[in-house]
Amino acid sequence: MREWTRITVHQAAQKLGISDQAVRVQMQCGDMKIGKIIPGERGHNTYVIYDELVDREVARMQERERGEIRTQENFTAEARVFKDGRVITRVRPVEPEDKQGYKETQFCIIWIDLFESAEEAEEFLSQYK
Structure with a gap:
């Protein structure tokens, strides 16, 4: 089975060139599939983000920019x-x-x-x- 590398929201935001909040919002609305959201109490969700999926998203963004x-x-x-x-x-x-x-x-x-x-x-x- 393949091993996935977990990274923080902040690290993902830096790689994508957007703010931490933009990463959370885009994950919540389903625009960015880079991991999963574990719902928490009173909106304190846990964001599980995988480095490999962020890399794939960065490649897609570069493709889109062309x-x-x-x-x-x-x-x-x-x-x-x-x-x-x-x-x-x-x-x-x-x-x-x-x-x-x-x-x-x-x-x-x-x-x-x-x-x-x-x-x-x-x-x-x-x-x-």
Whole structure:
């Protein structure tokens, strides 16, 4: 059986370039699958995070960044086209690093459109590249 390396929320946050709180929130809402949450009393949960899964998430984030469209200097927009023609566009503010050296990232979905085909969606997106 494979041995997994456990790391703290803080270590995961540093590797991912986001704040500790962002790691917790993204794990809670299911956006980031890097371990498991053991529910505790009055919201004091235990976060079991595995280094190998964080490495996989870092690789996925780098892959995603290649598909990003650069907008104004302080924003990054990303559009993803799904096979069924759905397009999800997200705009993320690129914040300067804070005192602890974290980069706070926030995502907000700005539109979800349904196209007839993925080709139609690609054609629509090409005008923004």
